[in-house]
Amino acid sequence: MADNYELLIIGGGPGGLAAAVYGGRARLKTIVINKGSIGGLANTTREIVNYPGYTHTTGPDLMEDFRYHADSFGVGFLKDEVISVDFSQEEKLVKTKKGRELNAKAVIIACGSEPRLLNIPGEKKLQGNGVAYCATCDAEFFEGEDVIVVGSGDQAIEEGMYITKYARKVTVIVLHDEGILDCNKVSAERASQNEKMEFIWNSTIEEVLGEDNVKGVQIKNLKTGDSTELVCQGVFFFVGMIPSTHFLKDSGIEMDEKGYIPVNEMMETNLEGVYAVGDNRVKYLRQVVTAAGDGAIAAVVAERYIEEQNVFNTKVLQSEKKVLLLFYNALNSESVEFITLLEEVNLELSNSYKVVKVDMATKKNLAHKYNIVKVPSVVLLDKGLEIKRLDCSVDKEKLKSQL
Template sequence: MVNAYDLIIIGGGPAGLSAAIYGGRARLKTLVINKGAIGGLVNTTREIVNYPGYPQVSGPDLMKDFHKHAQSFGVEFVREEVVSVELSQEEKKVRTKKGKEFSAKAVIIACGSEPRLLNIPGERRLRGSGVAYCATCDAEFFNGEDVVVVGSGDQAIEEGMYITKFARKVTVIVLHDEGILDCNKLSAERAFENPKMEFVWNSTIEEVLGEDNVKGVKIKNLKTGSSSELACQGVFFFVGMVPSTKYLTDSGIEIDQKGYIPVNDLMETNLEGVYAVGDNRVKYLRQVVSAAGDGATAAVAAERYLEEVNVFNSNVLQSQKKVLLLFENALINESLEFGTLLEDVNRESSEIYKIVKVDMATKKNLAKKYDIKIAPAVVVLDQGKEIKRLACVLDKSKLKSELC
């Protein structure tokens, strides 16, 4: 197939690009499918000061370096939006909005997240006409004007300070009591010292006012219940993010109530050969550095999974001999003894079987595939099809009779 790959990565943010670097370096035929500009939301970050090796760098510049690094290893990039996937089979399929279909044996989901909407009156209608979600993208359009920022986390306060470089005044609407912000202490101190920033405490936004453009906001005080209006020309919402995982509905991928994907330490999802990394997975820290680490882990895990699949297909499924798939545990003496006995019996029987050993500690996917929980265990295969299982007792005569 023209569109067949070893590894497909859905998403071109820091997690996806990191995975692409590792996939390309491992000489996997790797494809990154990204619906927007390479870099994702990091492109909206004006300044990054905590990525190792980069004392100060813009988000777009850092992502350009990631992109070039991946390209140097032969990684391919396609700018398309993924709308559906089939991930339950060994050969996974990914379909885009333009009707293209791509396939691979391993898929890494790195589609990130997007700004959460409050869905209050006027928010959607005035989006792009005063309502915004990215300071780096839109702050300059409010030069000399009054702007409202909704939210008090790191993003809200740091982006709010950036907006003060252009706006006449920035008013931050905060849910908490006076002096309490959700951001880090350093950003809070800098914000309180900024003469162009003001705060409205114990409050939330009820409505964005204006017909064709933002003219103001309606604010509700959560303690008194009273409402008031504040004139402004722009409203920036920084009230959290939601994972971009809607297209995975009915795909078989496990997703929690918030839309995030649970994974294990290897970034494995509940489906074999499918991994999730970055902001769309359940995790503690959502930063560029942690996303990059996720991508590296998933790509290495995917590489080993693909090697396992390829070796299994060639040594087992395509074997002309019947195969004894022996699942072993090196920490269990009985398992090792049985393996030696099985080899002796097969040798005495003119080696009519091919013995393929599986270390359960490292080949967990195969153990799961054949539902093997305890070693030793033997699955007898004929041209890839299971025909029986052995009792695995340390009795030479019984073992001979089972193999006849």
């Protein structure tokens, strides 16, 4: 694969794959870099019943459909991990763990999130030996055994119910008073009716017990302060997520205190040509459907950004003549009248200038670049450097005097 791309997408979850579909369909040279299985966290979800058009599917099946769709438009895929980026230039540079260096005109960050660790005694030591974070990945290893689930949100309860297909018993440790769960009502009702699920209320887990494998947990009651030990062979933690944005440190990308990336309605970050979608951005609802919507928006905005950059590079920077960069709106009568006047005056001046028209309705990046707030507006440029701005009143002699 070549190292130069128009659109580079970091992450192959639903947001990244949706962006890939739109990028590929727009005939942009597009690549997705993903360090794990295509599909991200969605790929670990056994049951999806709320994605429009699919009354019931699995995460792996849905993500395979996403990938197949992107494949059909010629999108490239690279299994690797991004370790650093340089967004300081017009051509964005991305470096990977395997030593690849890739350039792109626009980058979409869709790296998602990862499970939060409680960092209690025994948790890290016993990871992979009874401590787990993905039911789809690991539930079958606990056939006929006793399992603890920590957490009470949608993921914890739904994954806990999935684990009951294999385990003898699943005990859920809940911080809240009896009957209060953080998950949706449907899942709460189903869990309460599941004969293989039990709940320990007003409690938290203090330690995972065991030397080579999980043997049990130490549980603390938050109201009484009493600690008790409970025998089990597996512990699944579902206590929230953290964004996988650590590689963006010192990149210039604005992030909040948790590492999430704030964007506007067009998925634009604080850096030109860089977008963020899905679970790694600041947002209200983190679901497959919202990530896919983010990806679609970002790819369309990126396509227009790339087009504007191409126009600017070919028509402005490479022009032998000085350029009159004209910002207009076709629905604005003053704009239409001024365009006619400008072309007439330039003709009388033996076409001394190259007139480049920018429709403010569709090409907003250049308008932002030159701080254009009204139409018509004209910026006189020489090899991309601003010389002056014209008074755009519809007065032929006044316009001539400025040129």
